Amino acid sequence: xxxxxxxxxxxxxxxxxxxxxxxxxxxxxxxxxxxxxxxxxxxxxxxxxxxxxxxxxxxxxxxxxxxxxxxxxxxxxxxxxxxxxxxxxxxxxxxxxxxxxxxxxxxxxxxxxxxxxxxxxxxxxxxxxxxxxxxxxxxxxxxxxxxxxxxxxxxxxxxxxx
Numbered sequence: 001x002x003x004x005x006x007x008x009x010x011x012x013x014x015x016x017x018x019x020x021x022x023x024x025x026x027x028x029x030x031x032x033x034x035x036x037x038x039x040x041x042x043x044x045x046x047x048x049x050x051x052x053x054x055x056x057x058x059x060x061x062x063x064x065x066x067x068x069x070x071x072x073x074x075x076x077x078x079x080x081x082x083x084x085x086x087x088x089x090x091x092x093x094x095x096x097x098x099x100x101x102x103x104x105x106x107x108x109x110x111x112x113x114x115x116x117x118x119x120x121x122x123x124x125x126x127x128x129x130x131x132x133x134x135x136x137x138x139x140x141x142x143x144x145x146x147x148x149x150x151x152x153x154x155x156x157x158x159x160x161x162x
Contacts, residue, residue, distance in 0.1 A: 006046070007056075008098040010074035010081060013149025013157045015058035017081070017093065023048050026095070026104045030119075031111035037063075037071050038080050038094060041119055045083055046104050047092030057157060099151040 009016035023046040034043030060072035072082035083092040
């Protein structure tokens with residue numbers, strides 16, 4: 001019986017994971033190391049005890065961003081996936097790598113002294129129209145040549161990139 005509570009993976013599908021227990025915390029980290037590691041304005045993570053986490057496909061590339069932190073990523077497509085203390089009993093995954101990132105809501109923020117000044121005002125930044133409205137031909141070409149793995153488990157993985 002599959003007791004998956006949450007699942008996710010990298011952009012290309014080479015790595016898939018699952019959690020068998022709910023997340024203990026969902027947090028945003030504003031430190032410069034998380035900004036660089038995720039390529040974003042902050043790191044967004046959901047975590048639980050490592051005993052409830054398993055890779056269901058592939059293996060993580062590991063980068064030790066400090067002596068106390070290792071970050072897992074997909075060596076094939078570069079997607080940042082995990083945050084963990086070496087030898088630790090807890091693992092966090094990037095919220096964006098979850099199959100259903102909308103299902104988790106951050107409950108805390110850390111390292112806010114590194115928060116970029118404009119992050120709090122992002123809700124006020126004007127929305128552009130969807131690409132389907134402004135460039136429908138481009139949107140069709142993107143859909144027709146999409147190499148991204150779907151947001152669910154598949155029985156096999158065939159890389160679709162060059």
